[in-house]
Amino acid sequence: MTTFVALGDSITVGMGDPAPEGGGWRGWAALLATSLPQPVLHNLATLGAQAADVERLQLPAATDLKPDVASVVVGINDTLRGNFDPQRTGAAVARTVAGLRAAGAQVLTMRLPDPGQMFGLPRSLARPLARRMRAVNEAVDEVATRYGTLHLDAAQDPATYERRYWSVDRLHPNERGHRLIACRFHALLASAGYPVGPGPDPEPSTPPPSRMAEVLWMATKGTTWLARRSRDLVPGLLALAVREWLNAGHGMTEGEREPVPVSESVIQNRLASTAGRAVRAAGARSCGEDHATNLNNPNRSKTPRTPQPEHVQVTFRKLAAMRPPALGWPQGTQPNMEVLRTDEAAQAAARELRGDNP
Numbered sequence: 001m002t003t004f005v006a007l008g009d010s011i012t013v014g015m016g017d018p019a020p021e022g023g024g025w026r027g028w029a030a031l032l033a034t035s036l037p038q039p040v041l042h043n044l045a046t047l048g049a050q051a052a053d054v055e056r057l058q059l060p061a062a063t064d065l066k067p068d069v070a071s072v073v074v075g076i077n078d079t080l081r082g083n084f085d086p087q088r089t090g091a092a093v094a095r096t097v098a099g100l101r102a103a104g105a106q107v108l109t110m111r112l113p114d115p116g117q118m119f120g121l122p123r124s125l126a127r128p129l130a131r132r133m134r135a136v137n138e139a140v141d142e143v144a145t146r147y148g149t150l151h152l153d154a155a156q157d158p159a160t161y162e163r164r165y166w167s168v169d170r171l172h173p174n175e176r177g178h179r180l181i182a183c184r185f186h187a188l189l190a191s192a193g194y195p196v197g198p199g200p201d202p203e204p205s206t207p208p209p210s211r212m213a214e215v216l217w218m219a220t221k222g223t224t225w226l227a228r229r230s231r232d233l234v235p236g237l238l239a240l241a242v243r244e245w246l247n248a249g250h251g252m253t254e255g256e257r258e259p260v261p262v263s264e265s266v267i268q269n270r271l272a273s274t275a276g277r278a279v280r281a282a283g284a285r286s287c288g289e290d291h292a293t294n295l296n297n298p299n300r301s302k303t304p305r306t307p308q309p310e311h312v313q314v315t316f317r318k319l320a321a322m323r324p325p326a327l328g329w330p331q332g333t334q335p336n337m338e339v340l341r342t343d344e345a346a347q348a349a350a351r352e353l354r355g356d357n358p
Contacts, residue, residue, distance in 0.1 A: 002036040004029070005044060005067035005105070007058045007096065008074045012045035016172035020206065028173070029071060031182035031200040036069065048075045050090035059096050063103045069194075070100040070216075071108040071185070072149075075140065076115055076171070079132040086132070090139025097147045106194060107149040108185055111137045113160045118171060150188040154181070175204040 006012050006029035016025020033039040042065055051074050062070060076090045093109075100107050114133050115125030137155055143249040144151035154160050165177035173181065179202050186199040 001038040001040055002069060002070045003040050003067045004033050004036055004071075005042045005062045005065050005100075006073075007054050007062055007069045007100075008045040008072060009054075010045070010047045010172060011076070012043065012073050013042055013047055014043075015047070016167035016179065017175045018180040018206075026175075026178070026322040028178040028181035028185070031179055032185050034287040035182075035186050035197045035199055035328045037195055037197065040062050042067075045073075048077055049074060050081070050087045051075060051096070055092045055099075059099050063099055066103060067105040068098065069108070069189075070103075070105040071095050071109075073110045073112075076133075076138040077111050078137060079115065079129060082130055086135035086139055087199070090143065093140055094143045094146070097143050097149060101147050106155065106192075107147065108152065108188070108191075109140055109144050110152045110181075111140060111155040113155050113157075116140055117161055118166060126167070136338070150185070150192055152181070152184050152188060175206065176202075179204065188297070200307065 012027060012029055014025030014030065015160075017026045017028075017201070018024075019026045027043070029045075030041060033041040042062075044061055046053070046058070049058070054072065072093060074093065075089060078084060078086075097107050097109065112133060114126075114130045116129035116133075132157070142149070159165060159180060165173055165180055168176040179200055182200040185198060189196050190199075221327050246345050267353055
């Protein structure tokens with residue numbers, strides 16, 4: 001009998017690969033288990049898990065099961081959080097793998113693909129995510145080397161980024177993608193001399209969902225995930241993009257993992273300048289034809305200036321009174337320059353400028 005315990009997040013839960021019998025997900029871990037001798041699978045992975053969750057909640061249950069094979073695939077959710085800290089993520093993965101190795105398990109780990117490429121994000125947003133993912137992968141690489149795990153490099157696998165392996169949300173593999181992961185891990189086990197049977201079939205056993213079914217899923221279940229992540233991920237991504245822009249003139253190359261530090265005064269001045277231009281542009285649009293007429297009037301110096309709408313003036317006053325953006329430093333000697341908390345006053349002012357209802 002081979003006890004296989006799978007730890008991790010939604011990728012290991014199997015999201016994107018519906019169970020053939022219905023009522024949940026199957027996923028790569030279940031597919032890989034079929035190639036093990038007399039397999040008993042315990043899938044402890046949970047949706048949205050971060051590395052600290054795996055260590056705190058899943059590891060104790062895993063060690064109690066005395067696994068022969070265990071997998072730890074986690075890290076993407078860590079990169080999608082505003083409080084991202086690659087050292088903290090790496091330390092949690094290290095303690096998890098150490099505990100499983102101490103329990104006598106052969107451990108499987110994975111270098112994760114770049115979520116920015118999978119999402120198809122603009123470069124200004126994709127670059128910070130790529131740096132985060134590289135930082136996590138480097139930390140997991142060290143763990144794999146230290147504890148001798150079977151380490152799958154999905155980040156460098158060309159097939160990883162082929163659209164046919166991903167579900168409609170572009171974050172989770174579809175059935176074909178889960179089968180690819182299972183086949184890759186099976187090959188690693190076989191090459192390490194671990195007793196395995198024939199590998200999983202790489203071809204899907206069920207037809208892919210129709211385009212209409214994918215759209216329906218995104219319009220129902222997918223929007224729940226999007227709304228939940230938008231409260232954290234979207235402001236965080238915009239903050240990272242601002243960091244990219246602020247560091248553009250400070251000699252940072254695309255390959256560098258951390259931006260050059262920028263003082264709060266620089267941030268305040270550039271954001272204030274941009275906010276002022278945005279307010280003036282909004283005022284020009286709101287003034288409409290009268291404003292355009294004034295600009296084209298050769299005697300415009302004698303023409304009274306069209307006043308800005310009241311809501312634009314109010315918004316400008318709020319922006320002028322805004323505090324500099326607060327920078328949050330995690331504990332430790334090296335500050336995390338990617339942590340930039342979004343100022344609530346700025347958000348409220350932006351909503352009012354757009355005319356959004358509260």
